[in-house]
Amino acid sequence: MAAEATKPVRIFVNHVDEYQGYHISKYLSQCAVGATLEDNEEEEEEAGSVLSGDFPVKPKEGCYEIHGTLKKTGAKQPEFVKEILSYDTREQMYEHLVECDVIVYDITQDPDQIEEAMWALTELHQDIEKLESQKVFILLSTVMTWAKSKPADEEDLESPLTEEDYRKRKPHQNYKEHLAAEKAAVKYGKTKKSRLTTYIVASGLTYGCGENIFHSFFKAAWHNAFTLPVYGNGQNVLPMIHIRDLAAVLQNIADSKPKVKYLVAVDDSQNMLDEVVKAVSVGLCTGKIRTVTKEEAALSKDIDQATLDQLMLSLRLDAIYVKENFKINWACETGIVENIDQIIKEYKKERGLQPIKACILGPPASGKSVIVKQLCDFYKLHHIRAKDVITEAIANLQRSAARADAEEEDDDGKAAEDAETLEQVNENMAENNDRLDDSFVIRFFREKLASKACQNQGFILDGFPKTKQQAEDLFAPDEDDEEEGEDGGGPFNKRLMPDQLFVLEAGDDFLKRRVMQLPEAVVAGTHNTEEGLLRRLSEYRAINTEDDSVVMYFDEKEIHPDVFDVSKDDSTMHAALVERIKKAIGKPRNYGLTPEEQEEIRRREETERLENEKRERDERERRERQEADERKRCQEEWAARLEEVKREEHELLEIRSEPLRNYLMKHVMPNLTKGLMECAKVRPDDAIDYLAEYLFRNNPQVD
Incomplete structure (x- = not known):
């Protein structure tokens, strides 16, 4: 006789279209029921893939079955959610809820969910005798209910509070309703545990997977802000936890149903606010931060009051029970600061913020700059031209050298080094009729392409490199660069190498006619005179032979060019050609319009x-x-x-x-x-x- 099919274990999660509900549901939908109760290397490897985010989004057989609600009307149902509860009355909703084995109510994101969570728990408690199987109710709350708590040892202000101190907790003034909900959940869970057991999880500030409360810092840094704001003095300790680690805590509760009913979910970091902001700034922009008073922050349109309250929290917590009793393959046990590189990768991946790196080559007067400018404006990319790169680099050297002359105490020697470089640059230009040797040009280009701005948004190289040798020097791998790659044509620097190459082609006669038709006012003072064009065309043809060209270098690296005949495009400002290149590049990979x-x-x-x-x-x-x-x-x-x-x-x-x-x-x-x-x-x-x-x-x- 065939074995009876095992009934799936259903978990209800509210607001699966919001940050926490979404990622918690996504994680749990890939967790095998009871996996944390077994010592299995295969399960650990599978959990590792879940933590890294590299897993299919569709539910798997034998895993928790997710049922949930949406906050936004008309929001799309996530693929990993089995069913979105649809109801007109709460009675209809309760009929769905009572069919679930585990009910997770997150009250940290939307205070309006407190009342709904308490209604659901009250209904379950009233029907406790009618419940056919045990229901596990998990109230996902916040450490803000501990905000005003005194240290465990008042003589040692750095001594952390633990789950055992939960009866002494005192909430932030705006989180008293959350505390009342926690107390009610504890009380309802004591009646008949065999039918209804309740758990309260005091979650630290969540981070990772595209960010939540820290998103404003990441977004400003990604947009190349010169400094990031630190609210208050920045010395407040923030209890935090990676969103996938929080989901793992809920998984352990659903699997093991521990005896302890109140749990604290935080990592081991004990990081201060200024450390977090500094790490984000170093990882994504200039590394600089500035202090902003609480009063100034309250008037800012960039942050709401609830977020400010959480960022101003100062609290030391230690999740002793979770660490000692739960089986968690931690994503960020040591916190956001020590794992900032991983967190930044998650942020970029989750938000779809992958840089677009391209290069456009072609003969002089073929319209490269006109086309590149339109593409950079559309995709919000950095337009990399040799003249601009050299001018900017020299200006930076001059500013840095000025600090060496001032003999600033906090200078680490870079100013003196830049002063020496500037002197070498000036000597080189004086010897070469105001032209720089390739060694300096390549150095400046590498610094520009490696800058946080270009690595964040991306760039388009405008007519550079001009020769195969310049390309080899520009994209040569660094000795300590772990991201150097080899795709059949030798090693190269993946961070600097363009992903796409576009080559413009046109005959000399066409280019001459184009320049001849330009107004005198446009030609004056440029290289686009008849004599200048002929010289530049001759140089271009000489260094781009069939046997030796910069295009061949890219081809050897498996970056094959898309070739466009400019002479066949008679649209204004090469609009038709720009549209063809846009189609080849694809959709923008940034935040879109500000x-x-x-x-x-x-x-x-x-x-x-x-x-x-x-x-x-x-x-x-x-x-x-x-x-x-x-x-x-x-x-x-x-x-x-x-x-x-x-x-x-x-x-x-x-x-x-x-x-x-x-x-x-x-x-x-x-x-x-x-x-x-x-x-x-x-x-x-x-x-x-x-x-x-x-x-x-x-x-x-x-x-």
């Missing part, structure tokens, strides 16, 4: 809309005036034609009636006149009869 840019686009669209409406209104009024004038002209024309027709008819009638009038005047009117006169004299009773008899008597034919 609020300021969105507002500017909105204003521009509104202005265009108003102008279009005005043009349409003016055009409508013009057409109406034209139609009115046309109607008036037609009416006047019709009236004139009618008068003409009447006149012609009158003349025709006149012409046709003339013989009749002559006949009447000759033969009728004389006798009729006499008869009328005679009738007037006699005044007979019947004048008509009298007149008829008179005319009969005096008929000329009768006579």
Whole structure:
């Protein structure tokens, strides 16, 4: 007889479309039921893949089955969620909830969920005798309910609090409802544990997987902010935990149903706020931070009050029970600062912030700079031109050398080194007619491409490198660079190497005609004179032969070029060619438009809309005036034609009636006149009869 199919273990998670609900559900959907109760190397390897985020999103057989709710109306159901609960009344929702084995209510993200969580727990408690199987209710709360707690040892202010001190906890003033919910959950879980058992998890501030509370710092740093803000003095200790480690805590509770009902979920870091912000700044931008007072922060539009409250928290907690009793393959046990490189990779991957690195080559006057500028504006990339790179590098050397002259105490020797480099650069330019040797140019390019800005957003190289040797020097791997790669054509620096190459082609005659057609004002002071173009074309053809070219270098590294014939593109500003290159590059991989840019686009669209409406209104009024004038002209024309027709008819009638009038005047009117006169004299009773008899008597034919 076939074994009866095992019923899946269902876990309910609220708001699976929000940061915590999403990642907790994603993690649990890949966790085999009871995995934390077994010592299995295969399970550990599988857990490791879950922690790294490299796992399929669809639910697997034998894993927890996720049921949940959405916060945003119309939000897409995550693929790893089995069912989104749909209900019109809470009674209908309760019918779904009671079918789940584990119910996880996160009240950290949305305070409105406190009331719903307490309603669900109250309903379960009231029906405790009717429950067919044990229900595990996990209230995911926050360490903010400990915010005002005193240290465990008041003589040692650095002594951490543990789960055993949970009865002494005192909440932040804005988290008293969370504390009340925790206490209610503890009370309901004591009635009949075989039917309903409750757990409270005081979660540290969550980080990782695209970020939550620390997102503003990561986003500002990714956008190359010069300094990142530290609210207050930055010396406050933040209890934190990686979101996947928090999910692992919930997994252990669901698997083992521990005796301890109140658990603290934090890592071992004990990092201060300024350490966290500094690590983000070093990892993504300049490494600089600045202090911002709490009052200034409260007025800032970049941070809300709830986030500020959490970032100003100062609390030392130690999750002793979790560390000693739970089986967790920690993602970041030592905290965000020590694992910042991993966290930054997660952040970029989760947010889709992968740099676009490209290079556009082609002969002089082929339109490289025009095309690159449009692409950089569209993709928010850095436009890398030799002239700009050299100018910027020399300016940086001059600023740094000025610090050496000032003999600043905090200088680490770099200023003196830069002063020496600047002197060498000046000497080299003086010896080479204001031109730099390739050794300096390559150095400046490598520094630029390795900068945090280019590594964050990406870049497009505009016409450089020009030779195969320059390419080999520019993309040569560093000795201590772990990311150097070899794809069949020798090692190279993956961080600096473009991922895509676009080559513009055009004949010399076409390029000459193009330059000849340029206005004098545009050509003046540039290399695009006839003599300058011929010299540059000759140099370009000489260094780009079939047997030796920079394109061949890229080809050897398995970066094959997309070639475009510029002479076949007659669109304005190479718009058609730009669209073809965009299609080859793909969609943007950044945050998109900033609020300021969105507002500017909105204003521009509104202005265009108003102008279009005005043009349409003016055009409508013009057409109406034209139609009115046309109607008036037609009416006047019709009236004139009618008068003409009447006149012609009158003349025709006149012409046709003339013989009749002559006949009447000759033969009728004389006798009729006499008869009328005679009738007037006699005044007979019947004048008509009298007149008829008179005319009969005096008929000329009768006579």
